[in-house]
Amino acid sequence: MPGLRRVRDERGYSQQELADLARVSEYIVPRIEKGERTSLDTLGKLAAALRVESLEELLLDDASIEGLAEQRGELLTT
Numbered sequence: 265m266p267g268l269r270r271v272r273d274e275r276g277y278s279q280q281e282l283a284d285l286a287r288v289s290e291y292i293v294p295r296i297e298k299g300e301r302t303s304l305d306t307l308g309k310l311a312a313a314l315r316v317e318s319l320e321e322l323l324l325d326d327a328s329i330e331g332l333a334e335q336r337g338e339l340l341t342t
Contacts, residue, residue: 267322269297286313
């Protein structure tokens with residue numbers, strides 16, 4: 265899941281710190297970042313811990329996020 269690592273890095277969390285905040289197994293975050301599937305419940309916990317507005321931020325890579333922002337007429341401040 266390309267966006268998870270990006271958002272986690274932006275927030276300054278290690279994989280272990282994110283797992284603790286989201287109250288998920290310490291093994292979940294690295295597995296998801298490597299592309300393994302997970303449940304919507306787990307994604308919801310991670311999104312809440314990272315305080316993202318939508319799951320899209322976790323699911324999409326940088327190029328996809330930029331494309332969505334352009335479609336919506338939003339400006340990116342990166």
